[in-house]
Amino acid sequence: MNPLQQQDPQVWDAIQDEASRQRDGLEMIASENYTSYAVMQAAGSVLTNKYAEGYPGRRYYGGCEHVDVVETLAIERAKQLFGAECANVQPHSGSQANAAVYLSCLKPGDKVLGLDLAQGGHLTHGMKLNISGQLYDFHSYGVTRDTNRLDFDQIASLAREQKPKLIVAGASAYPREIPHDKFAEIAEEVGARLMVDMAHYAGLVAAKIHNSPVGLADYVTTTTHKTLRGPRGGLILCKEEHQKLINRNVFPGTQGGPLMHVIAGKAVCFGEALTEEYRTYAQAVVDNAKVLAETLVAAGLPLVSGGTDNHLMLVDVTAVGLGGKVAESVLDSCGITVNMNMIPFDQRKPMDPSGIRIGTPALTTRGMGETEMRRIGAWIHSALANHEDTALHEKIRGEIREMCASFPVPADQESSAVIA
Numbered sequence: 001m002n003p004l005q006q007q008d009p010q011v012w013d014a015i016q017d018e019a020s021r022q023r024d025g026l027e028m029i030a031s032e033n034y035t036s037y038a039v040m041q042a043a044g045s046v047l048t049n050k051y052a053e054g055y056p057g058r059r060y061y062g063g064c065e066h067v068d069v070v071e072t073l074a075i076e077r078a079k080q081l082f083g084a085e086c087a088n089v090q091p092h093s094g095s096q097a098n099a100a101v102y103l104s105c106l107k108p109g110d111k112v113l114g115l116d117l118a119q120g121g122h123l124t125h126g127m128k129l130n131i132s133g134q135l136y137d138f139h140s141y142g143v144t145r146d147t148n149r150l151d152f153d154q155i156a157s158l159a160r161e162q163k164p165k166l167i168v169a170g171a172s173a174y175p176r177e178i179p180h181d182k183f184a185e186i187a188e189e190v191g192a193r194l195m196v197d198m199a200h201y202a203g204l205v206a207a208k209i210h211n212s213p214v215g216l217a218d219y220v221t222t223t224t225h226k227t228l229r230g231p232r233g234g235l236i237l238c239k240e241e242h243q244k245l246i247n248r249n250v251f252p253g254t255q256g257g258p259l260m261h262v263i264a265g266k267a268v269c270f271g272e273a274l275t276e277e278y279r280t281y282a283q284a285v286v287d288n289a290k291v292l293a294e295t296l297v298a299a300g301l302p303l304v305s306g307g308t309d310n311h312l313m314l315v316d317v318t319a320v321g322l323g324g325k326v327a328e329s330v331l332d333s334c335g336i337t338v339n340m341n342m343i344p345f346d347q348r349k350p351m352d353p354s355g356i357r358i359g360t361p362a363l364t365t366r367g368m369g370e371t372e373m374r375r376i377g378a379w380i381h382s383a384l385a386n387h388e389d390t391a392l393h394e395k396i397r398g399e400i401r402e403m404c405a406s407f408p409v410p411a412d413q414e415s416s417a418v419i420a
């Protein structure tokens with residue numbers, strides 16, 4: 001029996017149940033992934049014991065010589081990976097990365113443009129209950145009705161009309177490549193700063209599959225745990241002229257001590273993302289998403305904007321007479337994990353919207369490819385088209401479990417110590 005199992009069997013058991021869920025089912029939440037065993041080792045290391053307020057070489061605590069090595073590695077690798085002038089690897093999350101940028105360039109009440117939450121934006125892009133919406137005067141832009149792609153005419157006219165201090169680009173549920181240069185042009189024209197939140201597609205930027213906002217935007221923020229496949233956390237990249245303020249607004253502006261164990265996991269993740277193997281992985285994420293999208297469309301499930309350029313797609317499940325809530329739960333009972341999601345110009349409510357969001361990053365990490373995507377597309381369609389047929393759902397669940405056994409999760413491949 002290992003120490004955790006012996007000391008706290010309740011927590012141990014819950015972890016084992018979660019490990020089985022991650023192993024036996026299809027994890028298709030677009031913002032999730034499986035980290036490597038090396039990332040988990042770093043994130044579960046003794047570095048969790050260390051206080052290190054400040055930055056490498058300028059700490060408010062003694063004994064920081066080793067964590068300084070780790071944070072410097074993370075910073076240098078992040079800069080190399082994205083070709084950035086400066087990097088702050090301390091934000092505990094994507095939300096805190098965004099809050100630190102806002103604090104660096106806005107005063108309460110200042111105007112900002114961001115993508116509408118109901119059309120693919122994130123809570124931190126001005127949702128009323130979020131600190132971004134509480135402190136700043138956000139105005140939302142959206143997508144066009146006919147193509148469901150970003151409406152740059154609207155963005156430009158809103159920018160001219162509102163004269164925002166900051167324009168926020170980036171999304172949580174947008175299946176197309178974002179042309180960062182168009183945002184940069186508009187920001188320049190109206191004298192606004194530009195922040196690109198590439199949390200969802202940072203891995204595709206790292207692998208040079210999507211265009212990079214670095215060099216175009218004043219600030220680039222991201223999470224490290226989605227397509228980038230690192231530990232849960234945030235990252236800010238910026239131009240040299242903004243570095244001092246960004247650093248000050250991460251610590252002490254919005255955070256205290258950095259999570260050094262997570263920063264170690266970020267360093268390992270950035271190291272992995274610099275490899276050819278990672279580039280191959282990121283290309284496979286996009287290729288898999290295309291095949292899955294084609295399979296769903298061919299089966300009669302319409303997709304927002306008709307398809308995908310990245311790692312995710314939004315399916316309009318009203319086409320098979322369902323709402324997103326029921327669709328999510330039907331797929332859950334088959335062992336397919338997705339999340340319900342609003343679609344542009346949705347007539348339904350956020351707690352039971354018209355869509356579901358599906359992503360390929362996690363399954364691609366397991367080594368699944370185009371053959372599996374076609375099978376998965378057929379299962380999704382069959383389950384949704386027969387949403388009351390629980391015997392069918394049970395059958396699909398069994399087939400999925402059998403397929404999953406041939407695609408071990410990374411932790412299983414390397415050790416049984418963390419995930420038994």
Ligand code: PLP
Pocket residue numbers: 031092093094095096122124170171172197198199200223233234
């Ligand atoms: N920005 C975008 C675009 C996101 O999609 C997310 C998370 O889903 C975040 C920021 C926030 O990240 P976190 O959950 O780490 O706070």
